[in-house]
Amino acid sequence: MHRTEHPLLSPSLGSQKTLVSFQFGPASARPKVYVQASLHAEELPGMLVAHHLRSLLEKAEQDGRLLGQVVLVPAANPIGLAQRLDHKAMGRFELDTAQNFNRNYPDLALAVWEEVKPHLGNDATANVATVRQSVGAWLAAWQPLTELDSLRRQLLLLSHDADVVIDLHCDWEAALHLYSEEACWPPLEPLARLLGCEAVLLACESGGGPFDERLSGLWWQLAAHFKAAGLSVVLPQACASTTVELRGESDVSHEHATHDAVALLAYMEHLGVVRTDAAKELPTLPCTPTPLAGSQTLRSPVPGVLVFLAKPGQAMAVGEVVAEVIDPTAVGQSRIHAVRTEVAGVLYATVKERYVIAGGEVGKIAGSVPFRSGDLLGA
Known part of the structure; x- marks a missing residue:
């Protein structure tokens, strides 16, 4: 194992933040898996998973079972970790620019298209080697002007040549689920099985330039550019990336983290990154993948106290009541408003706050029929 500190651009006099990475196995070894946690810095379950995964990888390396390479970044957002306001963590958006830490990554396919x-x-x-070399050279030449862009650049430098990228997040309150691009689903399906995902949401492209999709999107987008140009080129999908939502923000426990770390190691064994002495049968996938475009965001048209009648992971039919919004200042039946599903599917995430404003988000249902378009991710 090799630990590296990567200094970020200093935004002000006397201020310097550092990103830490751990590398297991030689830099030339394949397959390469990149795992990072807490890019949204208040989402802490992944950080604890990284702690347990690091111990498992150290043991595998000591036992001579590490055949490939693993890069682990346990705290992917030192900028967000330092942000607090009124005693609350503010790790999703950079306070200086209001930019989401998991949006606006550079379009790598566009960056290297003319070069390759x-x-x-x-x-x-x-072809894969040429593209990876070109992306690496483009990232090395990029001179960020802000601390945030220097973080984006460093994360991409560590991950751009990975075969598999796993970005560990969580929701407010949620069942374990993952997001990925459709082109990545076949190699990621065993990961969903091993983790026990209760929802899988797939899209051709979610929009907004999130970290994981810039890495996997590079390959199918370049292939599309060649096809549109009438050029015959063999270019495989050389990176499968996913955002794994490790339940909810408060689900920070050794029990959960150990389970998830063991599942990640088992996936690396499946990939051939770590040698296993006995092949293990993959468990059954607990859910059927659904399109991200079929996900319904439940909202309340009225303000009030939010009382949930359903829990994350529960299957819902159309018209079922997920929650009630109580207005204790009203009279008659208007005191209670029922928030009902408009699509059938799994309630995979709900908000943490128990007071909702008019138009406020309540939860999300993984529906099977696409009905949305454009940018599919929330703020």
């Missing part, structure tokens, strides 16, 4: 276009042909292995 003349150099790719029918050799898939050579």
Whole structure:
């Protein structure tokens, strides 16, 4: 194991933040898996999972079972970790710019398209190496002007050549679920099985430039550019990336974290990154993948005290009551408003606050029929 401190751009006199990464196995080893936690810095379950996963990887390395390479970034957002306001963590948006820490990553396919276009042909292995080299060179040449962009650059430098990228997040209150691009689902399906995901949400592209999709999107977008240009090139989907939502913000326990770390190690064994002496049968996937475009965000048209009648992970039919919004200042039946589902599916996430404003979000249902378009991710 090798621990590295990566200094970020200093935004002000006397201020310097550092990103820490751990590398297991030689830098040239394949497959390469990149795992990071808490890019939204108040989402802490992944940080504890990284703690337990690090111990498992150290043991595998000591036992000579590490065949590939793993890069682990346990605290991916030192900027957000330092942000607090009125005694509350503020780790989702940078306070200086109001930018989401998991949006606005550079379009890597667009960045290297003109560079790689003349150099790719029918050799898939050579093509992948050329694209990775070009992306690495582009990132090395990028000179960020802000601390936030220097963080984005460093995370991409560590992950751009990975075969699999796992970005550990969580929701407010939630069942364990994951998001991914459709092109990545086949290699990620075993991960969903091992984790026991209760919902899987897939999209061709979610929009907004999130970290994980810039890495996997690079490959299918470049392939689409070549097809549109009428050029015959063999370019595989050389990176599968996913955002894994490890339940809710308060689900920070050794029990959960140990389960998830063991599942991640088992996935690395499945990939051939870590040698296993006995092949293990994959468990059954607890859910059926659904389109992200079919996810309904439940909202309340009225303000009041929010009382949930359903829990994350529960299957809901159309018209079922998920929650009641109570207005204790009203009279008659208007005191109680029922928030009902408009699509059938799993209630995979709910808000943490128990007071909701008019138009405020209540929860999310994983519906099976697409009905949304455009940017599919929330703020």
